[in-house]
Amino acid sequence: MAADGNAPTTTEYIQHHLTNWTYGKLPAGTYCDGKTVQETTGWTVAHCPEEMAAMGFNAIHLDSMLWSIGLGIIFLALFRWGAKKAHAGVPSGMLNFIEAIIEFIDKTVKDGFQYRSRFVAPLALTIFVWVFLMNLMDLVPVDWIPQLAAWIAGDPHFYFKIVPTTDPNITLGMGFTVIALVILFSIRQKGLIGFIKELTFHPFHPSFKGVGLLFAPLIIVFNLILETIALVAKPISLGLRLFGNLYAGEMIFILIAAMFSAGLLFGVFAGALQLGWALFHIIVITLQAFVFMVLTIVYMSMAFHEDDEDQFNH
Amino acid sequence: MNLNLTIIGQSITFIVFVLICMKYIWPLITAAMTERQKKIADGLAAADRASKDLELAQEKATHTLRDAKAEAASILESANKRAAQIVEEAKEQAREEGERIKAAAQADVEQEVNRAKEKLRSQVATLAFAGAEKVLESSVDQSTHKDMIDKLAASL
Numbered sequence: 001m002a003a004d005g006n007a008p009t010t011t012e013y014i015q016h017h018l019t020n021w022t023y024g025k026l027p028a029g030t031y032c033d034g035k036t037v038q039e040t041t042g043w044t045v046a047h048c049p050e051e052m053a054a055m056g057f058n059a060i061h062l063d064s065m066l067w068s069i070g071l072g073i074i075f076l077a078l079f080r081w082g083a084k085k086a087h088a089g090v091p092s093g094m095l096n097f098i099e100a101i102i103e104f105i106d107k108t109v110k111d112g113f114q115y116r117s118r119f120v121a122p123l124a125l126t127i128f129v130w131v132f133l134m135n136l137m138d139l140v141p142v143d144w145i146p147q148l149a150a151w152i153a154g155d156p157h158f159y160f161k162i163v164p165t166t167d168p169n170i171t172l173g174m175g176f177t178v179i180a181l182v183i184l185f186s187i188r189q190k191g192l193i194g195f196i197k198e199l200t201f202h203p204f205h206p207s208f209k210g211v212g213l214l215f216a217p218l219i220i221v222f223n224l225i226l227e228t229i230a231l232v233a234k235p236i237s238l239g240l241r242l243f244g245n246l247y248a249g250e251m252i253f254i255l256i257a258a259m260f261s262a263g264l265l266f267g268v269f270a271g272a273l274q275l276g277w278a279l280f281h282i283i284v285i286t287l288q289a290f291v292f293m294v295l296t297i298v299y300m301s302m303a304f305h306e307d308d309e310d311q312f313n314h
Numbered sequence: 315m316n317l318n319l320t321i322i323g324q325s326i327t328f329i330v331f332v333l334i335c336m337k338y339i340w341p342l343i344t345a346a347m348t349e350r351q352k353k354i355a356d357g358l359a360a361a362d363r364a365s366k367d368l369e370l371a372q373e374k375a376t377h378t379l380r381d382a383k384a385e386a387a388s389i390l391e392s393a394n395k396r397a398a399q400i401v402e403e404a405k406e407q408a409r410e411e412g413e414r415i416k417a418a419a420q421a422d423v424e425q426e427v428n429r430a431k432e433k434l435r436s437q438v439a440t441l442a443f444a445g446a447e448k449v450l451e452s453s454v455d456q457s458t459h460k461d462m463i464d465k466l467a468a469s470l
Contacts (some may be wrong), residue, residue, distance in 0.1 A: 020316070022316070024318065057319065060320050061318070065320060065324070065327070068324060068327060072327060080338060082339075082343055083340075084342070086342055086345075086347070087350075102343050102344065118336060119336060122336035122339065122340040123336070125335055125339075126328075130331065168317065169316075169318060169324060170321075170324045172321055173321040173322070173324030174324060176325060180325075
């Protein structure tokens with residue numbers, strides 16, 4: 001990181017660790033204090049946060065996607081191996097471990113989701129293991145892989161974040177996907193009318209008799225606003241909860257890592273802190289993966305839940 | 315917070331992974347686990363049944379053994395009874411045979427006696443006549459006294 005002779009300041013160090021490897025469509029112009037010049041608008045790897053800001057939505061975090069897909073493939077490969085090896089005889093070793101996870105997920109799903117669906121349990125399994133693996137990257141010392149990547153890339157300022165779940169794009173992407181699935185299954189289970197009724201007739205039931213008819217549109221609009229907010233809040237809370245926990249954890253790891261350069265005494269102290277925080281963080285990453293999964297199951301259960309018809313008819 | 319295309323990339327990845335998991339992973343593992351569960355349940359049931367069978371067999375064996383013993387005892391008893399009966403019968407037969415032989419012997423003896431008596435009787439008259447002739451020194455009219463002698467002989 002100090003290839004240009006100047007050791008980075010703590011602020012720079014932290015900033016660097018929180019910046020993604022970004023590839024995007026950069027409008028023409030001069031960026032990074034005049035260090036890089038983009039002659040024509042085109043797709044390129046960002047060199048500094050200013051360029052990333054200029055790219056706006058037309059950018060993709062290569063590191064987040066790489067680690068997210070890579071870890072997802074590790075998950076799928078491991079469980080696919082298990083699926084191929086699975087037999088009705090006596091299981092052993094890794095197969096035992098995989099089956100224990102499957103059984104745990106199956107039990108959790110059965111507790112929270114009482115309907116028949118071939119989709120929800122695999123969804124829960126994918127979320128739990130994948131999110132756990134992505135969170136697990138948080139326990140890898142913060143400089144190891146980024147330094148290695150910088151060395152391979154030959155660029156000391158190479159941006160490389162290895163924890164996908166500290167990227168809100170990743171967590172919100174999953175959150176919105178879950179809610180899209182919830183809406184999809186809601187419509188499939190209840191029909192479009194049923195779904196719209198759910199949004200407009202709850203929580204206050206409009207009356208269509210006598211004077212009630214005058215207030216019915218008002219109540220429906222009010223319900224719609226309320227339910228829409230609730231619906232939008234779900235994926236955001238889902239995504240931001242995971243992001244917030246992991247981002248905060250990562251931040252503390254970075255702060256501790258920044259202390260290592262402040263002399264022997266601080267270094268030893270930081271080592272102890274690092275160990276303590278890592279031990280505590282094992283709980284956090286597991287818990288967050290579990291919470292994401294359980295909330296998904298709950299939301300899916302709500303999608304399948306059908307209110308008694310008479311509630312609409314009285 | 316830079317929200318960008320990553321969010322869409324992650325969504326697509328997520329869906330793809332879930333579908334792969336749903337198609338190629340979850341059903342296979344759960345199927346194997348369910349099958350194993352069934353196998354274990356079957357095994358336990360079989361073990362239960364086997365132990366029940368064993369119990370039944372033991373009970374049956376005990377029963378059979380007891381029956382066999384009882385039968386043996388009854389056979390022995392009846393054999394003893396029969397033996398005693400046979401002995402009794404043999405004794406009875408022997409006694410009857412003995413009596414029969416005794417009776418036959420007595421009859422023989424009587425017959426012999428009678429025959430001797432008959433012989434004697436037939437000769438008594440002659441002897442008597444000879445004796446009387448000698449005593450009387452006279453000729454006795456045999457025809458006159460024959461009846462008397464015969465009577466005498468008959469009274470013997």
